[in-house]
Amino acid sequence: MVDDHHHEEHPGGLMRWITTTNHKDIGTLYLWFALIMFFIGGIMALIIRAELFQPGLQFVEPQFFNSMTTLHALIMIFGAVMPAFTGLANWLLPMMVGAPDMALPRLNNWSFWLLPFAGVMLLATLFMPGGAPAGGWTMYPPLVLQTGAAFPFLIFSVHLLGISSVLGSINIIATIFNMRAPGMTLMKMPLFVWTMMITAYLLIATVPVLAGAVTMLLTDKYFHTSFFSAAGGGDPVMFQHIFWFFGHPEVYILILPAFGVVSQIIPTFARKPLFGYASMVYATASIAFLSFIVWAHHMFTTGMPLAGELFFMFSTMLIAVPTGVKVFNWTATMWKGSMTFETPMLFAIGFLVMFTIGGFSGLMLAIAPADFQYHDTYFVVAHFHYVLVTGSIYSLLAAAYFWLPKWTGNMYNEKLGKLHFWLSTIFVNLTFFPMHFTGLAGMPRRIPDYPMQFAEFNMMSSIGAFGFGLSQLLFVYIVLQTIRGGRKATAQVWEGAEGLEWTLPSPPPYHSFSTPPEVK
Amino acid sequence: MAYNEEKRNRRIRITAISFGIVALCFYFGFIAIIATH
Numbered sequence: 001m002v003d004d005h006h007h008e009e010h011p012g013g014l015m016r017w018i019t020t021t022n023h024k025d026i027g028t029l030y031l032w033f034a035l036i037m038f039f040i041g042g043i044m045a046l047i048i049r050a051e052l053f054q055p056g057l058q059f060v061e062p063q064f065f066n067s068m069t070t071l072h073a074l075i076m077i078f079g080a081v082m083p084a085f086t087g088l089a090n091w092l093l094p095m096m097v098g099a100p101d102m103a104l105p106r107l108n109n110w111s112f113w114l115l116p117f118a119g120v121m122l123l124a125t126l127f128m129p130g131g132a133p134a135g136g137w138t139m140y141p142p143l144v145l146q147t148g149a150a151f152p153f154l155i156f157s158v159h160l161l162g163i164s165s166v167l168g169s170i171n172i173i174a175t176i177f178n179m180r181a182p183g184m185t186l187m188k189m190p191l192f193v194w195t196m197m198i199t200a201y202l203l204i205a206t207v208p209v210l211a212g213a214v215t216m217l218l219t220d221k222y223f224h225t226s227f228f229s230a231a232g233g234g235d236p237v238m239f240q241h242i243f244w245f246f247g248h249p250e251v252y253i254l255i256l257p258a259f260g261v262v263s264q265i266i267p268t269f270a271r272k273p274l275f276g277y278a279s280m281v282y283a284t285a286s287i288a289f290l291s292f293i294v295w296a297h298h299m300f301t302t303g304m305p306l307a308g309e310l311f312f313m314f315s316t317m318l319i320a321v322p323t324g325v326k327v328f329n330w331t332a333t334m335w336k337g338s339m340t341f342e343t344p345m346l347f348a349i350g351f352l353v354m355f356t357i358g359g360f361s362g363l364m365l366a367i368a369p370a371d372f373q374y375h376d377t378y379f380v381v382a383h384f385h386y387v388l389v390t391g392s393i394y395s396l397l398a399a400a401y402f403w404l405p406k407w408t409g410n411m412y413n414e415k416l417g418k419l420h421f422w423l424s425t426i427f428v429n430l431t432f433f434p435m436h437f438t439g440l441a442g443m444p445r446r447i448p449d450y451p452m453q454f455a456e457f458n459m460m461s462s463i464g465a466f467g468f469g470l471s472q473l474l475f476v477y478i479v480l481q482t483i484r485g486g487r488k489a490t491a492q493v494w495e496g497a498e499g500l501e502w503t504l505p506s507p508p509p510y511h512s513f514s515t516p517p518e519v520k
Numbered sequence: 521m522a523y524n525e526e527k528r529n530r531r532i533r534i535t536a537i538s539f540g541i542v543a544l545c546f547y548f549g550f551i552a553i554i555a556t557h
Contacts, residue, residue: 103532166543174535178528204539208546215551227554238554 010510018113021105022510023090024407029112030087031400035476037079037119038393042469044072049431049465051448052458065448066134071122073137077254078161079119081392085257086111086168088399089196091407093172095501095508096190098181098517103174111167118160125150125157136446138243139214141228141236145221155218162207169200181500183519187281190499191274194281195260198288202249202256205292210246213239237302244295252291254388256284258355258395259326262348264499265402266330269345270337271496276329283322283329290319300371309368316366320359327356342494343417347398350425351391358386361436376446379439385432397424397475404482405489409507412482420478423471430464 010016020026047068051059060068090108094101102108125132130148133139139154147154176189176197186194216227217239226232228239259280267274274280296304296312304312330352339345361383365371374380397420405411434457439445443454450458489506500517501508 104536107536166540170536170539170543173539174532177535178532204543205546208543209550212547212550212554216554242550242554 019109021101021109023094023102023105023108023512024508024510026102026108026112027087027089027091028407030083030090030115033112033115033119034080034084034087034396037075037083039472040123041072041075041080042472044068044075046465046469048072049462052450053462054459055450055452055455057449060448062448063131063134066136066446067126067132069446070133070135070137071126074122074133074158075119076388077137077250078158078165079115079122081254081388081396082165083115084396085196085199085254086165086172088192088257088261088396088403089168089172092403092501093175093193093196094179095504095512096193096499097176097179097184098500098513098519099175099179100511100514102171103179104171107167108171111164111171114160114164114167118157118164121153121160122157125153128153138240138247139217140243141217141220141239144217151221152218155214158214159211162211165203165207169203172196172200173204181513181516181519187278188519190260191263191277191280191284192257192260195256195263195284198284199253199256202253202288202291206246206249206253209242210250213242213246237299240299240302241296244298245292247298248295249288249291251384251387252287254392255355256287258351258392259284261395261399261402262330262351265344265348265398266333266352268402268494268496268498269342269348270334270339272333272337273498274329275332275335276325279325280329283325286322287319290315290322294319297366297368297371300368301375313366313368317363320363323359327352327359338496342401343412343414343421344398344402346418346421347394347401350421351394351398354386354390354394354425354428358383358388358391361386374439376444377439378435378443378445381445382432382435382439385435389432390428394424397421400475400479402494403501404479405493406501406504406506406508408483409489409505410482410484410486411489411493412478412486416474416478416481420471420474423474424468427464427467427471431461431468432464434458434460434464 010022011019017025017029020029045068047060048065051057051065090102093099128149130150133144133147133150133154135144135147144151176193180189216225219225220227220229220234226234228234228236230236263274263280294312294316296308297316300309300312341349361379365374365380365383401412401417438454438457438461441454443450443458491505492502493506494502500513500519503517504512
C-alpha cells in the first residue's frame with residue numbers, strides 16, 4: 001500500500017532504478033524502455049523496407065523477412081506503444097488526481113521489471129534453432145505450430161507481457177478509484193485519466209483471453225491436445241475468433257489513451273475548455289463497449305454465415321459514431337480559440353488529420369464485400385499504420401513534448417521540435433500513403449518479393465520509411481538536450497494549461513501531493 | 521487521519537484483489553469453457 005509518510009531520501013545509482021517504487025521513476029523507466037523498443041522495432045521495419053525497396057530478393061531470406069514482420073508487430077505493440085502509455089499513466093495519473101503516488105507502488109515496480117525480461121526473451125528467439133517466430137503476430141495455427149525452438153519462448157514472453165499489463169491495469173484502476181483528491185469526482189477527472197481507466201478495464205478483460213489462447217497453442221504443440229487441430233476434432237478458425245476477441249479491443253487499448261492525450265493538449269493550445277467533456281467520456285466508454293462486439297471483421301474471408309458478416313459489418317461501422325463525436329469535439333474545441341502552434345499542438349493536429357484518414361480507410365475495410373478485395377493486402381497495412389503511427393505514436397510524441405518541460409524542468413528546443421514534426425509528417429505520409437495504392441492494386445502483405453508493377457510505390461515507401469526512422473533520432477537528441485539543460489520551465493509551462501499537474505513545480509517533487517489538494 | 525489511511529488502504533487492497541480475481545477467472549474460465557466445449 002502507498003505510505004503517506006514519505007521522505008525524500010532514496011537509493012542512488014542503479015539500485016534506485018531496480019528497487020524504486022516511485023511513480024515518476026517507474027514512469028521514466030517505462031518511457032525509456034518503450035523508446036528503446038521503438039527503435040528495435042523500427043530497425044526491423046527498416047529491414048523490411050530495405051528488402052522491399054526493389055522487386056526480387058536482395059538482403060534477407062524469406063523466412064527471416066517473415067520473422068521481421070512478426071517481431072516488428074509484437075515489439076511495437078507490446079514493447080513500445082503499450083509500455084509508453086503505461087509510462088505516461090505512471091507519471092501523470094497521481095499528479096492529475098492529486099495523489100502522492102500510485103496505489104500499489106511495489107506492484108508497480110514488478111509490473112515494469114517483468115517487461116525487460118519478456119522483451120529479451122522475445123528478441124532471444126532470433127538466435128534459436130529454427131529462427132524467430134515467423135507466422136505473423138496473430139500467431140495463427142497451424143502455421144505458428146511450425147515454429148522451432150523459439151515457440152515456447154514466444155508463448156512465455158506473451159504471458160509475461162500480459163501479466164505486466166494486467167498488473168499495471170489493476171494499479172491504474174486502484175489508483176483512480178481510491179486516491180483521488182477530495183472534490184475530484186469522476187466527471188471532474190482529466191480526460192487522460194478517464195481514457196487510461198477505460199483502457200485498464202479493456203486490458204483486464206481481454207489479455208487473459210489472449211493468455212488462455214496461447215496457453216492452448218502451447219498444449220496443442222507439446223501436450224497432444226487438439227484445441228485448434230482439425231485432425232483431432234479441434235478448429236483452427238476458433239483460434240482466430242479467440243485471438244481477435246482480444247485483438248480488436250487491443251486496437252483500442254493502443255488508441256484510447258492517445259485520445260486522452262490529445263484531449264489534454266488541444267484545449268491547452270486553443271486556450272478554451274474541451275468542447276463536450278461529458279460526451280467525450282461517453283464516447284470513450286461506447287468505443288470500449290463496441291470493441292468487444294466487432295472482432296470478426298478481421299475474419300470476413302474465413303467463410304462466416306451471412307448473418308455473421310452483416311452483424312460484424314454494421315457493428316464495426318457503428319464505431320464511427322462515437323469516434324466522429326470525438327473528432328468533431330476536438331475540432332469544435334479549436335473553433336474560435338486563441339490558437340498557437342507549439343510542437344505538441346502540431347503533433348496533436350497531425351494526429352487529428354491523419355488518424356481520421358486511418359479511420360476512414362477502416363470504414364472502407366468494414367464493408368464486408370469490399371474487404372474480400374482488400375483483405376491481407378497493403379491497403380490494410382496502410383490503414384493500421386495511419387491509425388497506429390500517425391495516431392498512437394503521434395500522440396505519444398505530442399505527450400512527450402507537452403509534459404517534457406514538466407518532467408525535466410527545462411524547455412525543449414522549439415525550432416528542433418517543429419523540424420521533427422515536419423520531417424516526421426512528410427516521411428510518414430511518403431511511407432504509408434502509397435501503400436493504399438499498392439494494396440488496392442492487389443499487393444499482398446507479408447511477402448519479401450513482388451511483381452514489377454508495384455516497384456515505384458514500394459520504392460517511395462522505403463525512402464519514406466528511412467526518412468521517418470532517421471527523423472526520430474532528432475527526437476532522441478531533443479529529449480537528451482532537454483534533460484541536460486535549457487530555458488527553465490515555469491510550473492504552469494503552457495499559458496493555457498489547466499489541471500493539478502500544472503500546479504506543481506517543474507520538475508515536480510519526488511512525491512507529488514503529500515497533502516491532498518482541494519478540488520473545487 | 522490514521523483511520524482514513526487504514527480505510528483507504530483496505531479499499532485499495534479490495535479493489536486490487538477483486539480485479540486480480542476477475543483476470544484469473546477470465547484466464548482459467550476461458551480455457552475451461554473451450555476445453556469442455
